[in-house]
Amino acid sequence: MNLPQIELKVLKFWDTKKIFKKSISQRKGSKLFSFYDGPPFASGLPHYGHILATTIKDAVLRYAAMRGYRVERRVGWDCHGLPVENLVEKELGIKSKREIEKLGIKKFNEACRASVFQCVKDWEATLKRVGRWADYSDAYTTMDNSYIESVWWVFKKLFNQELVYRAYRVTPYCPRCGTPLSNFELNQPGAYQEIEDQSVWLRFPIKGEVGSFFLVWTTTPWTLPANTALAVGENINYAKVKVGEEKYILAKDLLETLGQPYEIEKEFLGGALVGQEYEPLYEMKLEKPGYRVVAADFVSVEDGTGIVHIAPSFGVEDMELGQKENLPAIVSVDLEGKVKKGLGIPGEGKFVKDADEEIKADLKKRRFLFKEAKIKHSYPFCWRCDTPLIYYPLSTWYIAVTKFISQLVKNNEQIHWVPEHLKEGRFGNWLEGARDWAVSRNRFWGAPIPIWLCGQCQNIKVVGSIKELGKKIKDLHRPYIDDVKFTCDKCGGEMRRTEEVFDCWFESGSMPYAQWHYPFENKKMVEETFPADFIAEGLDQTRGWFYTLHVLSSALTLQNIGLGVNQPAFKNAVVNGMILAADGKKLSKRLRNYPSPEEIFAKYGADTLRYFLLASTPIGEDYYMSDKRVEEIYRRTISTFWHTYSFFKTYTDRNFKPQKSFKPSNLLDRWILSRLNNLNLTMMAAMDNYELTQGARPLDAFLDDLSNWYVRRSRRRFQKPDKISDKNAASQTLYQVLLTLAKLSAPFTPFLSEEIYLGLKKTKMPESVHLCDYPSSDKKLINKSLEEKMARVRVIVAQALAERAAASLKVRQPLAALKIKNAKLKTDKELLDIIKDEVNVKEIIFDAVLKNEIALDKKLTKDLKEEGLARDLARSIQDMRKEAGLTRKDTILIVWQSHDKILSGLMTNWGKYFMQENSAKEIAVYDKKERYLLTKDLKLGESKIKIAIRK
Ligand SMILES: [Zn+2]
Ligand SMILES: [Zn+2]
Incomplete structure (x- = not known):
């Protein structure tokens, strides 16, 4: 068999006969099966993670179609956001936001638009090769005006429910991209990296007490010029200690950190320190009083010194504390993450991480540095451009997710997750701790935020449709949209658009509505197919797309606007784990520690990879990818299926006609048909529950029974039948098994199943296996007791053959008897005949006092030797x-x-x-x-x- 060649042939067959289209049109009027395809970024090429998710999607959708649903399959491309911008910046050799502005937003966005579809061809080719059926010609893209208009509609609905606000807050910020990021973007894979950083212990002189210092610890020296307070825990024990000639105050539990002999002079609670003033390390002009000790409940004695340096501009907790304590805030760093000039700070004009060294040296020179050390800790990086992030104060638009957390949690109860533990675990926990969503990006290539602000009063206007713009506009992107201005209906002043664009996750989260230009078009259809019956993506999307879909659907259905009340965006979610190399390490192109998908396709075929992905690893767990593992699937499952089919083709007569009314009487026929119908039940129950592993796996054991037992035991009936009727019975049985098996396996191995189906197909049958109904089990043919007994027979035979092998007795050499301890099979003559024949013994003797389960009589008589x-x-x-x-x-x-x-x-x-x-x-x-x-x-x-x- 050459599976890759067969697959290419089948692809051509599907294409020329338009089988995919027919699979939809033949279900006209049937119930719709609703599926949302998560849009991958159109930049970058598909890898194993995508192939895995696409295999899961395709298997479920093919199954649903065979179960009688109408399954429309639209793919989409995520075209906006930092992934595309970063790629274009690299192409144009641009290193900063300022350079983009110099080039002009128009030119930059044109370049983004042109680059988006570079990879789409490769994507389509890979997805098609895997066998993913979809309507590629009608893909939606997030950059279409119609898509953007629906995103606006979603946003305005949220705004009208008072779920949108603007706030000046410290947020994770990428100084290279010049934009804030959301807290869940920090949870994208690879965002946190282990790095080595500075860590310094500093002496803050206590005002009015010469020679006394607060001892303070930090890993970000660059934030020290912005320090305006020190925080202590009110109920933490502190001590004043003497070290040489100087005195230090720090938490009593952390005195070891001094690293030298000390003498305790005094002990007291942190509350006693509140209000004390200190000399700043860098004195700045303050707009209100600062440089004093305040109490904060986040102070701990886990590490550091129990006294925390507070820079309200550069920490989330710092800013909150600053607002509570009315502390001044100093922004000593510019938007590019560089130390501001003219403030007298060392390292000015340098990126903060690079300025750390100079600040440290300066503090050392001025004797403020008590000691220093290197520290290894995990630090967040930009998930797109890999620049170290900083926390920075910015005015940003937020979605008030915290206002409806309880509804998020409740709506999650309606979702069926595979694997199930995600519901309460990874996803549920994430929902419970949800924070307000920083949704604006200070960037260029994205859906513009449709908010216009009055320059003179506080008036805000939000646009929820193109019509509301009041004029025709060809392209909704920047810079064109920025030219749209309104007159304020409150004061007559000019209203201009807020500059930001949307976080691209807001756009993909709007996909259920925007892909169909809801509610401007397809209103009825979208409402009927919402929420989706099924979606599938990787585990990382629990904090990405799954999350934003859920947030937006929950917000949009707080009231009924046509989409129902309190709805999740999807009813069933199948979530796959990561694909790792055989040694458990990440797949690395540089290390070449895994076979490429193309190699696997060419060597074992896409079906082998599909079956490997669906059956080898429980859904949700990580995969270990190696040539050897895929090869094993090929050998054990795929080629067994094929060889059983070839056997049938070789040994049945040319004029073989399947009989509808065939009733099996032969024991083996009855047994394999019982197994088949049982398999059918098992697979269907699993697939109805989206348990793909449990759906796919039993095929493998069945094929073993079919090939290594049924066919092997029936060989003679095909090759040298005693009676022609017996050959016919065996042929009828095997035909029925193979035909049903082709249908049962079609969602998992669509190519091989098709080829086998076409080889078995008689006129009047559907022209493709994928146009067939999924088989339904004939329960009358199921005989549980026979299956159990046959399983016993196989065990006994395996044991007996192992004993023969141990005694170096060839199977061809007949033996006198096999003794069996357990008498369960005593009356089943046909089964005993099978054992006799397999083990090649003349007689079976039941012996209840046997030491082991079985025993072979190994004595060889003259007659037995001659027969051998x-x-x-x-x-x-x-x-x-x-x-x-x-x-x-x-x-x-x-x-x-x-x-x-x-x-x-x-x-x-x-x-x-x-x-x-x-x-x-x-x-x-x-x-x-x-x-x-x-x-x-x-x-x-x-x-x-x-x-x-x-x-
Ligand atoms: Zn960045
Ligand atoms: Zn106004």
């Missing part, structure tokens, strides 16, 4: 037939010559047997004047025999 030799010889002649290039229809003449008495006797006693086994019409004595097809001197037992054959 006969079987060996029949096998050798069979090999000679093959070597001579004979087909199974040819009958032959066998001649022999031997001086051995035992072998001469063998040829006389077993002649008939050889004629039957080797399809011979005659057995004669070797004549050296004759010409034969093949002559061989064989060693048989202890002696030799010459055998020749001809037609």
